[in-house]
Amino acid sequence: MPYIRESIITTVDKAGRVHIAPIGIIAKDDGWIIAPFRPSATLDNLSQVPFAVANYTDDARIFAGCLTGRKDWPTVPLDGFAVPRLEATLAHSVLEVVSIDDDAVRPRHFCRVVAEETHAPFTGFNRAKAAVLELAILVSRLGMLPPEKIDAEIAYLTIAIDKTAGPHEQEAWDWLMERVTDHLANAAAPGTEVRP
Ligand SMILES: Cc1cc2nc3c(=O)[nH]c(=O)nc-3n(C[C@H](O)[C@H](O)[C@H](O)COP(=O)(O)O)c2cc1C
Structure with a gap:
């Protein structure tokens, strides 16, 4: 790869x-x-x-x-x-x-x-930043994933958010979760997202 x-x-x-x-x-x-x-x-x-x-x-x-x-x-x-x-x-x-x-x-x-x-120093890894990145990728593929898979991924990523997020990571997470919630609420209407 x-x-x-x-x-x-x-x-x-x-x-x-x-x-x-x-x-x-x-x-x-x-x-x-x-x-x-x-x-x-x-x-x-x-x-x-x-x-x-x-x-x-x-x-x-x-x-x-x-x-x-x-x-x-x-x-x-x-x-x-x-x-x-x-x-x-x-x-x-x-x-x-x-x-x-x-x-x-x-x-x-x-x-x-x-x-x-x-321009600025790298200040170390943070699990919540990585979790936001993973959720962003998931959001870009919502239309291709079954709701059970979405729920399972979010349950796992939430652990890192709850344990390690600062205010910026929490805000970013909340923006993405709003999209996920909307998508799941409309899951009965297929074909709204095609990005692989
Ligand atoms: C971490 C990450 C990586 C992405 N990589 C790609 C990529 O390589 N190619 C792509 O077309 N979209 C990728 N996307 C999705 C795009 O950011 C998104 O669909 C965007 O709207 C691209 O379309 P635009 O140039 O019209 O804004 C990625 C999204 C995330 C969160």
Whole structure:
């Protein structure tokens, strides 16, 4: 299995409008693959401006926020690049798309690393942040999972939240749980979510 780094990808369209999305970038040789599912704003933006910034942040609220309609996270311009970084990132890589494996479902964009910078120290692992990340992935796949599987995953992840969350992790968890609760309440209406 390839190594995957869960990051927040910033991209821009031709007009310079910024888009933010959680994307797992896939290690390949000295670079990274960005593989957005069709349709997506990240994919559209990469076809217009073939650069992205991979933001490495430990703020779980940004992952949860992007999946729950809270996409307005502050960004900071980068000298010499069209795409900004997140303000709340510990480090970032500027990625340039060098080739594309086109695909009807999930085109793979091979990127080289053009620049990298660190902004703040990594301050250690936290189980609640990891639990939020797992719940964010679960929320992006709600339509594909049976309710029993969703309940079982949440029961397990809740342990880490109850034992180790700070206020930010709790807030991020609550945003995502609102989505889960809505989904389970409407579970009788199939086909509302197709993201694998
Ligand atoms: C941790 C994490 C990793 C994700 N990785 C991917 C990915 O590799 N490709 C993708 O298309 N969506 C991925 N998603 C889902 C996207 O963030 C989400 O569907 C988003 O809306 C992408 O569409 P957009 O570019 O239009 O915003 C991921 C979500 C999470 C929480």
